[in-house]
Amino acid sequence: MTPAAFGIARQLVLDRFPDTRAAWLGGSVVIGTATATSDLDITVLLAGPPAPYRESLRHKGWPVELFVQSENSIAHFRAADQAARRPATARLIGRSRILLDADGSGERLREDCVRELSAGPKALSDKELQAMRYGVTDLLDDLAGAQDVNERLAIAVTLWQATSHLLLTAAGHWSGGGKWLHREVAHFDELGGTTFASALADGMRAVALGEIRSMVDIVTAVLDRVGGRLFEGYRANGPG
CATH class of the missing domain: 1.20.120 (Four Helix Bundle (Hemerythrin (Met), subunit A))
Structure with missing residues (x-):
């Protein structure tokens, strides 16, 4: 991942979400599989509304996917992903770079997602x-x-x-x-x-x-x- 991508993602969060509790940059640009069409996958944690919502935009030449979450919505999506055995939310947070962490929730939730990914899905019945x-x-x-x-x-x-x-x-x-x-x-x-x-x-x-x-x-x-x-x-x- 280039420092420019990290800096652009972090500044976007600072500009749009001044009250953010935490934010993570995940996806291909972090795990090393980015292509010419890869976007910036940014998860933002807010204390409440307007979260949760998802938004797609373009910023400083980058396509951006914003996943604006609360702790409750993160828990909801992780439970749904666990049921489907497809950990999209845990991947985005667990395999990420922390952009901002105002109250320790950024590191705490990332470590929790890392444990979830390591544990694997529930066994098939x-x-x-x-x-x-x-x-x-x-x-x-x-x-x-x-x-x-x-x-x-x-x-x-x-x-x-x-x-x-x-x-x-x-x-x-x-x-x-x-x-x-x-x-x-x-x-x-x-x-x-x-x-x-x-x-x-x-x-x-x-x-x-x-x-x-x-x-x-x-x-x-x-x-x-x-x-x-x-x-x-x-x-x-x-x-x-």
């Missing part, structure tokens, strides 16, 4: 695992039976997402969405010496070129790690 195995199995059958090339590609993308999420959460690893889903699978590979991230990506590319075998093989390998395919005998009860 048997019901959740069965539902995910069934969903991936169903998509795999759809891929095998699809005749339209565009349908196959759409199924392959959805199958990549569902398989990656199954792989990660069944192993007690955080998941994500979009680029973060790929990054989490790559991190999983680094920890375990596996190659699922590249194999799943190669499988999608192969489907785009008209070949499904490699995608079928890698998805089947993931299913085999968590109990195998599941269709016959699967039952999900409705509400009430």
Whole structure:
């Protein structure tokens, strides 16, 4: 991260939020994965209104995403992220540089988010695992039976997402969405010496070129790690 990015982010917070309790700069510019289109992800902690809200803007040549929070809203979003096993809020604060810390809450909340990230998500229940195995199995059958090339590609993308999420959460690893889903699978590979991230990506590319075998093989390998395919005998009860 360049000193200029840090200084621009800090001054923006000072100018717009003079009563801020704390502020953090997170995202790609901090963790070292920034690209030419990366923005400044700034989380701001206020004592109350106008928080919480989110705003997108451009400041001194940088696209900026502002996440203006209260302690209650941070707790709300962290709980929702924990339930989804996708720790977006904890990442933004836990993997950050502190811009301002007026009352110690900046360091306190960052350390708390670091502990949350290190602990990992809650374990899947048997019901959740069965539902995910069934969903991936169903998509795999759809891929095998699809005749339209565009349908196959759409199924392959959805199958990549569902398989990656199954792989990660069944192993007690955080998941994500979009680029973060790929990054989490790559991190999983680094920890375990596996190659699922590249194999799943190669499988999608192969489907785009008209070949499904490699995608079928890698998805089947993931299913085999968590109990195998599941269709016959699967039952999900409705509400009430």
